[in-house]
Amino acid sequence: MKTRFLILSILSLLLFTKLAANEKYWQQFVHYKMDVMLLPVEHALTGTQMIEYKNNSPDTLRKIFLHLYPNAYRNNNTIYASEARKYYRKVLPSMKDAGYIEIESFRIINSDSSGQEKSLSAFHVNDTILEAELPNPLPPGGELKVELSFYLKIRKFNRRAGYRESQYDFAQWYPKVCVYDETGWNAEPFHNLGEFYGEFGTFDVNIQVPFEYIVGATGEVVEGDPGWDLVKVDTSLTKAQWREQLKKTKAEIRKKSEEGDFRTVKFHAENVHDFAWVTCPDFLYESGEWDGIPIHVLYRSRVKSRWSKTALERSARALEWLSEKFGRYPYPQLTVTHGLLRGGMEYPMLVMNSSESESLILHEVGHIYFYGILGNNEWKEAWLDEGFTSFQTRWYMETRYGSQGFDRRERLKRSTWLQKRRPARTSREANRARALSYMNSGHNEPISKPAYTYKEPAGYGINAYTKGAFFFDMLKYVVGDDIFEEICHEYFARWKFKHVNRARFMQVCKDVSRMKLDWFFEQWLDKSLTVDYSIGSVEKQRVDSLWQTKVSIIKEEKGTMPVDVQLTTQSGETFIKQWDGVEKTGEVIFKTSDKPDKVILDPTDAILDNSRFNNSPLKTKFIFEYPNMTFRPRNAFLITWRPSGWYNKVDKLRIGGRIKGWQGTQKNAEIGLWFGTNSHELDYRFRHSRQIKPLGGRTQGSLMLQKMEGRFEIDAHLSFIKSDNLTLPPMHRIWVGFNHSRQLSGKRELYSLREFSGTAIPTWQTGVVNKAYLRYGVNPRGLNWFSNLTLGLDTAQKDWGSDFTYTAVSAELKFWFPKTQEGLSLRFYTKKIFDSADTPRQDLIFLDGANPRQRFKRFYLRSDGGLPDGLHYHLPGGGNLRGFYNQPIIGDEIFAINVEARKQLKPKLPWQALNSILGRISIAGFTDIAAFGLINFTKDIFADAGFGIRLQTRLPDDWYTIFTAGRNLTVRLDFPIWVSKSLPGEDNLRFRWLFGFEQAL
């Protein structure tokens, strides 16, 4: 048995070698020799570079191309910056932030067939690509040299590289040879979406920096001192002792630096296709190793408490995991540095990470395999590196921490009170929900596309990372766990230090699994299909001494996946059979001695099944509805409950709550009941909303019926979203609906009384309003401004049983020119009501703000007393002339302009905590003016002006749905000190104030 197995292994090994050889793989070789010097005073780097290039291709080359990536940040007109504009991103906020690379001297040298050397100095730069003719054609096997010198003006940190404070991150910083492969020259300019592709080779880089700068880089130190020992964290000392010691060394280091001392370090690296480095006087250093491979960790002193030991341990675990799953880490060192960027970025032997997060370390160090060792063309096939490393990170996290996929202890440390209690989704569930919601949005693009051809950044991100990772999960499911692990090893062994692509990876998968996998690669990489299987019927019967269970399965959507069918018997034993899922319907038969109980399709949720509600008999989960809970099980109805209560003058205390049922994210229904302790009124609400799939993925239907604080209402509407992109504006929204409302009579009329300057006035009129409505909204934006246009048409007709007949048309156009919390806001608003004599008061236009119908939508404004009168609460809307707050000035025609300018306070106090609170405060100046048609009166002009204070803050997760729809809460105090028309006995200019939780415009 053993011998036969050995022969088989040798045979398959021979087969592999043969297949690999058949492709006639070749790759170019490049050796970079660089001498660079950092000039911190002018944020620049000067350097000389010699490139030795060997043509291993079967082609004769006549040109050479180099990437000059830093030029993407030269101005806002580069290809990179122009593409960013399409996504409403401005690459350089100011030209002071720009950076570029200037080639100061340039020479290519090679010899002709007779061995005669010739050189050429001409070159041409277009955007980020340098192109040059060769002095002589370069035949297969031929070699050439490029000698150049450059000046790199380092940009203010942007995306992946640059300087901030005293730290310099050097990534994509030197002239780099474009890849020449079987597709020819990959002389692609640097795009906003998508990453890199490099030629494997050797780097010898001599780095000179002022003495106080500590250096970390790709490669091994072969000469000089990177400064690590000077700032090595002695973890055996106490915090105080160590700090004292560091202070002393730092002072010495600074002194040497000030005396003009330099530090020169030479790094050498082989079998890499890029070289990155970082330097900063504030770095601390820790070292360790895994299985003889040195690990260097460099981080800024302010994060010491988080990074110390932890980053090192996690890096060692990453090397162990990757070595075990794919192949031994083949480089002589690993450097993990604290980078300036958000998230992390990978380079050979070196990663730049914004935090010590374990999954981030796994992701970036994983990239040293998928991108680094297995060097794919990242802008062409991003899924092959981002998908693979996202997949392997989750695989690691689930292996280490169980199915939740994260370190629970670590997360608890950072969780709020509520986050600790709320049911959390596993990392797999959260990603699956993200992938499926994108795949059903109507904007689904396939995984395998050049990055810059995606319509928007979100499409690139979800495809490369989220869907890309599930591609590997599903491949693992299709071929089986053991075979998948063999694939991982074979892929590494066959292709390490080479260029990989989809065909090469697929060939490995086919060779190892001996399965036909073309359908799988095509379906998931080239198409944008979804998969859904459902149980048709389950027949159980006794045949002789056994139980026979016949399960019929229906393929609901176009995508195909082999689907596991699991039967559980009454004794709890489980049996799994697989159906290939190819035809419209299928059947699986189980024979068991034990009585069958439950059947479930895809029990491990492995096939990205669009709906799992048809995979098994549904269970019901009953839990408390924590605020902001995103937990939505895929295979069970969720029923949530939560109590709520409020106060108003009629009910006094209102107590009650709601029960809500969810079927995933597509459907939900709720029932709420409230009791007025003083009025003894029982109020109720029923609401149902669902996705209406035949009308497009983003069409919703909603139905609502309520008796609420003296009013009865039924509302039914459809809402549509139409846009060319999923996340980029403009997004068009249309609502079509019908609304029935009625002020209930008798004592219930008391609810709608509102006090205006000491007099209680009924704000709702009795009688039925039956109206149809149509609204349209669109949100165009530019690089520096946002806007929102809303058009409305409401019409109530006696023919529909309405007691009122009127028609109202309105348009509101808002502009925001934001600068963080500062900026300018403009609002133009016009509305005209026809037949205003037959319009109920709740639907008329109020000069000071929202009308009663709009106020009714806020639970705390429905009835008087919901908020204390003394609070002067202002709800924006209507004419929004704040100076006329709480004056019942009501009309049927308006044209209003509101203007507000904000300026953020930027305090420089010695107390950081106070600075950060005050920093969120801005002061505002505003003016409002309206031509207003008063009911039964002539038109008149009203105006006001004043100033205000706003506190804008992101609410903690626990609180953010209470008053606002999102996380951003505004607390607004307005002082409309001037009005054009004052109340009798008041001056036009006087102190007035009001308060609100929403932005005024």
Ligand SMILES: [Zn+2]
């Ligand atoms: Zn990545």
